Each structure stands twice: as C-alpha cells, then as structure tokens.
Amino acid sequence: MIPVQGVEDQTIAVLGLGRSGRATVAALAEGGARVIAWDDGQDTREAAIAQGIEIADLTRDAAWDGVRALIVSPGIPHLYPRPHPVIAQAYARGVPVDNDVGLFFRSYASADWEGFDRAPRVVAVTGSNGKSTTTALIHHILSEAGRPVQMGGNIGTGVLSLDPAIDGEVVVLELSSYQTDLARALTPDVAVFTNLSPDHLDRHGGYGGYFAAKRRLFAEGGPDRAVIGVDEPEGQYIANQLGMGPSDDRVIRISSGQKLERYGWSVFARKGFLSEWRKGRQAGSIDLRGIGGLPGAHNHQNACAAYAACRALGLAPRQIEAAFHSFRGLPHRSQLVAEIGGVRYVNDSKATNVDAAAKALQAFDRIRWIAGGLGKEGGIAGLVPHLGRVSKAYLFGHSARDFAMELNGLPHEVVETLAQATERAHAEAEPGETVLLAPAAASFDQYPNFEKRGEDFMRVVEGLA
Template identity: 70%
Template structure:
C-alpha cells in the first residue's frame, strides 16, 4: 500500500466507495489522515462499513474542517453537471483531487530516493489500446527480469500497489476521467496512444477530452514522451513537447506510415516494426507471426511498448522475445481456441464501431458475431471494413437493426450467443476466424463485456467438446 503523505491529523473527505475509494480510505489512514467516507449508494456504504470504514454524510459536512475532497474518477466534477457534493466543496474553497493525484504526491519517499535506482512510473493514456499497451510493457519488464507492477485502470488501484523497491517500474493505465482531476502528475515516461471521440459529455466535447489527456504531458512534465502521431492531436502534442526536430525526449510512433526526420521514431508498416534514430535504422521486428498482437491496432500498441522498453534500456532482441510470449488481454483480440484450421477470437471489448473496425481489419475470412445494445448510428460506419466478413451472426437487442445496415454482407439473426456460436462453428471452414466483436454494449443480455466474452468462450469450448 502507498501511504498518502501530507494530511497527517487532518480530515480528508472521500466520495465514492468503489475499488479506488476503499483503497483511498486505507491509504489515507496509513498516512495518518482521518478519512470522512461517503457514497450515494446504500450498497456501497454497507460494503464500506463491513470493511471497517466510518461513514460521514458529506451532504451535511462542515467543509471548514476538511483539508481536501478525494473523489472517485467516475463521478462528474464539472460536466455535464457537477455532483452536488463536489459543487459544495468547490463553493467552500476545498481542494478536490483523486487517487491518482494522491499517488503521485506520495510515490517518491526519502527511502526510495536512497535506492541505487529510484523507482520509475510509466503512465499510458489515449482512446484505444491503453490496456494492451500497459499490459505489454509490464510483460516485457517481467520477462526481462525487471521488477514491475501494473495498476490504475487495469489491475490494482494505484494506492493498493506494494511500496516499490530498488529499480522497480510501476506501469499505470490512466483514463481521461483519472487525468482530468489529478492535482499531481509526475510520470517518468508518458505514453499517448491515439485519440478518437469518447466520453464527450463528460468533457464537454472533443477539445475537453483531448485537454484531459494532454494534462499528463503538459502538467506531468515526463522525462520522455511516447506519442502516437497517426491523428492530428498526437502530431500537435509531439510538436508542443519537442524543443527541436532531433529532440530524443519525444519518441513518435505510428502504425501504417513510415516516420522520417532526425528524431527518435518507431513505426510499423506491412507487419514490420522499425526503430529509427537520427535518420538511421536501429532495429526491426517482424510482428506478423506474433499471435498475441494481431492487426494494425495491436502493432501500434507494440510500437508504444517497444519505445518505452527502449527508453528503459532494454535491448531490441529481448523485447522481441517478450512479444512472442505475450498472450494478449482477455476480451481484446484474444485467441481462445484453434481447431480444424479455424481460429476463435474473443474481442468482446469492441463495444463501439471504432474498436470493431480495428478487429475486422486484423483478420481475413471472418465469421463475425456482432450485436447487443447498439449505440447511435448503429454499424453503418463499418461498411468500409466488411470486405473480410464471410457472414455475420447477429445477437441481442440490435440484431435486426444491424441486419438492415449490412447491405450485401451475408448475415443471420441468431438472437443468443449460444445460437450464434453454434451456427458459426457449423459453417466455419479451415482458414476462417470466428470473431466476437460486438460493436455494441452488452447490457441487454450481460452485466458487462467481460461476462459476454466469457459466454462466448464457454460456448466455443462446449462446441469443440461436442465435436470430439
């Protein structure tokens, strides 16, 4: 646990008692602070009480006796409408922060600075690929024998990690919600993967969304920045950070185009990752045969992780060896089985058209399981990416709406996951990929995308068992 520094003997309000809120209370107490904990949900309050946390109704608190309010990232603090308790704290002049801010203000201790190699923090943000990139960096470090922990929006909450040891690297996945409010941001290496529209109501538009991501770099002041430059926002960010074209503190990455110039560049084209410095090629890796990183979107993730690993002094050959043993994350282009020349891939995390498009571009001869609770616009935007789809098997609430948007693509309305898996398995031929990439939310049939992916996996394994 990271004990929170700077609040010894002071009252600190904590709003939201999910995973991060409970960890925040424990970390505050470990640092000598007095947490005043509250959650609008009776269920969450009951769970907190069972964990021995004292509750205080923050709707009635005397803010004059509170040093700070720590809020969970999922609670709106500005747009579309501030939470009433956060608004009261603002009105009283009480500083508002979150667990990410507490982590960065408490991470570096006198004991850590006495190590031969003080611990480092790598922070990863962006719209897509954050989780895979974070996990891949952690995997490379682990495979190379470097002590590492993974936390943030993946794995543990940031305050729940073990106190870092000599030479350890903490790899954090950070969302725009987490970055938007954190009062302290001091990563050693910061990564920006890409940007596409998301959470726009929370950030009052695309500009606010990008501004939240940009805080990690503009206010974080990392020693090195790894920037995806396939969108104009990334190009702008890299340009803002670099003092000159050859400034090696900025590593530009791309998937699909060669990066020229005198700086430090890592890019993937036609399945090959290349590293260039000062206009000269330093290394190359063939990504095509790496099963845990299929498709251009994963090649971008590989470029980002490679750049971080090189920044930490890891040799290209060791990075390539670690790539080969990376299994991918559950529900993200996850190969769950291969039988009779047919591959079965679980990408249940593809809950919108952007992520589904990436999955559809990663494979040939696709038998596509899609559907669920569709989002605005349905799947019309996927038309350019249906060329590899042999047939679509549609499930859930939006199955019939999706069918109307498929044009000439062969399709079948199956309603349930079990039926879709059974039909796709029955029709699949050697060389085909049965792909779950729903392009929709799961809430019509499942509590979350993880349960949907687990249902797909179970149906596939059951079908393969029956075939035997």
C-alpha cells in the same frame, strides 16, 4: 499500499466506495488522515461500515465541517453531463477535488529513495484503444528482462494498492480519461499516447473535452520522455507541442503504417516489420508477423508503443524482441479461444467502440462477425468500409436491429443473445474462417462489463468444442 503524504491530522472525504474508493480510504488512513466517506448505494455504505469505514452524508452541510479535500472515484461525473451533487458542494465550498491517481503521484516518492542506487520510474499509458495491451506488454518486457516492475491503474492493481517502491523499480500504469481528467498531480517519467477515437463523449462534453483529458498527462505531466502515436491529428498535435523540432528525441513518434524516418527518434511498423530510427539511421528491427500474441496492425502499433517505452528505459532491442515472442496477449483482446474443425474463434469483447472493432476486423481474413450490445452514439456506420472480409454478421442485444440497418447490404442475422449468435456462426462457418466477437458496443444491456461478455463467449465456444 502507498500511504498518502501530506494529510496527517486532516479530515479528508472520499466519494465512491468501490475498489478504488476503499483502497483510497485505507491509504489516506495510513497517511494519518481522518477519513469520512459516502456512497450513493445503501448496500455499499453498509458494507463499508462493516469494514470500519466512517460514513458521513456529504449531501448535508454538517458533514463538511473541517473537510480539507474530496477524493472522487473515477466513475463519478465531476463536470459533464453535470457534476455529482457532492462534487458540486465541494466546488461551492472551495474544497479541492482530486482522485487516487493524483494522490499516487504526490505520494509515491519517499525518503527511502535517498538510499536507492537507481531511482524508481513511472510509465503512464493513455489513449482510446490499445492502452491495456500496451501497459501489459511493457510490464511483461520489463519482467522478462529482470527489472523489478509493478502494473496498476485502470488494469490490475489500483494505484494506491501498489507496494512502496524498491530500488530501480518501474511502475507501469494504464490511465483512462476519467483518471487523467481530474488528477491534480501527474508526473510520469515516461508517458505514452496510443491513439484517439470517439469514446466517453457524454462524460467529457464532446470530442474536444475527451482529447483535453488525455492531453493533460503530457501538457501538465511534463514527462522526461513522451511516446506519441501520430496516426491521428491529435497525436501529431501533442508531439508538435512537446518537441522543440523534428530532431528532439525527447518525443518518440510511433505509427502503424507510416514511415517516420525524419525525426530524432521514431518507431513504426509497416508490412509486419517494426523499425526503430534514431537521428536518421535505423537502430533496430523486429519481424512481428510470427508473434502470436500481437496479431494485426492495431497490435503492431501497441508493439511500437511498448518497444519505444522500454527503449526509453534503457532496454536493448534483443531483450524486447525476446519478450515479444513470449507475450500471450490479454483476455478479451484478439484472444484466440479455440480452433474447431479448421475454424478459429477469437474473443475481442474489449472492442466496445467502432474504432476498436475496425482494427479487429482488419486483423483477420474470412470473418463471421458477431456484434451487438448497447450501441454508442453514431452506431456502426463507420465500420462499413472495413467489412470486406466479413461473409456474414450475427447481431445480438439491444442495438442489433439498429446495427442491421447500417450494414449496407452485408448478409446478417438478428438474434437475442450472444450465445445464439455464436451458435449460428458456428453452424455456418467453414474451415479457414474466423468467428470473431468484436461487438462495437458497450456490454451493459446484458452484461455488467465486457469481461463477463467475453467469458460468456468463451463458455459457449468451449461447449461447441
């Protein structure tokens, strides 16, 4: 646990008592604060009371007496589409609003660091797609290289549930837009921006607000080194804003598809080969084509981001390459589940938006595509240019019929459930084909999250095997 600093003998309120909220209560209490908390769910409040957490109804004026700050869980809207009533109360009273990420960055460094030979470092990864894989890959590389390392944030352990730092340790954090948008402190040593595509737009008041939430990690975080994906204009903008010119190697530009040889430091992948360039000369190269845990151009971009971050931390190219080969990927992200009768079954349940699904569709040949769920704004019309390798689509869930109308003549079948879609694809698949779950939609019509959806797909495939 990371005890929160600067809160001794203060009354701090916490809104939301899920995993991160409960961890925040514990870390604040460890730092000497008196903590009061509120959650809209009665069952959640009762469970918190059983754990000894003091509940105060923050919708009532009396609960705010003496409150010095409000700490908000990431799933609770603080601005768009409208602030939660408790947060609106804090704004009206002038009570500072923060989240657990802000508390982490102001509390991670401690007096113990004065005795360390090598100061701990924090790597923070954000973006629309690939940030979980990039975060896990950085963690894997550092671990394989023998560096002390922890992983947390939006993946793995909550930020305040991490262990206090030890000498030379690296903490690798995945940060969502929900987390970067509200944190009052953002001070990573290395910050990574993978890419940007439309997602969570209602929560950020549109695409510009979504980008602004991501950009805060760089504009307000002031990292020593910034690894920036420049395949979209937004990444090009961030790199331009941070750099003092093309030779400024504090910015490491990365790309999947572009040559980036004119900059002070860049890492890019083309035709399956990763190249590192520094000051006009090639400094490293890795053949990514045979690395099973990183299939497709989108994973090659993730590899470039992780490579660049680890080089910024002082690792050698050969150390990074060796770790690439032992990386097995993350569940629900281009995960090979089984091969049955010459047909591969791939679980990419994490492809919850059009951009992620497009990348999955480009990673495999001869695809029988399973898609559906709770569609997002804009539907799947943007996937039409990427359907050339798809022989047939199997659509399920709430938006299946809407999706069917956008397929531009592609053969398709509409069913009710993921299990039915998987069974139909299995019945028609031929050797050499890939049955790919890349839903291009949220899971919330039939599943509580994308993980449960992916697990259901795997269960059905295992039954077929």
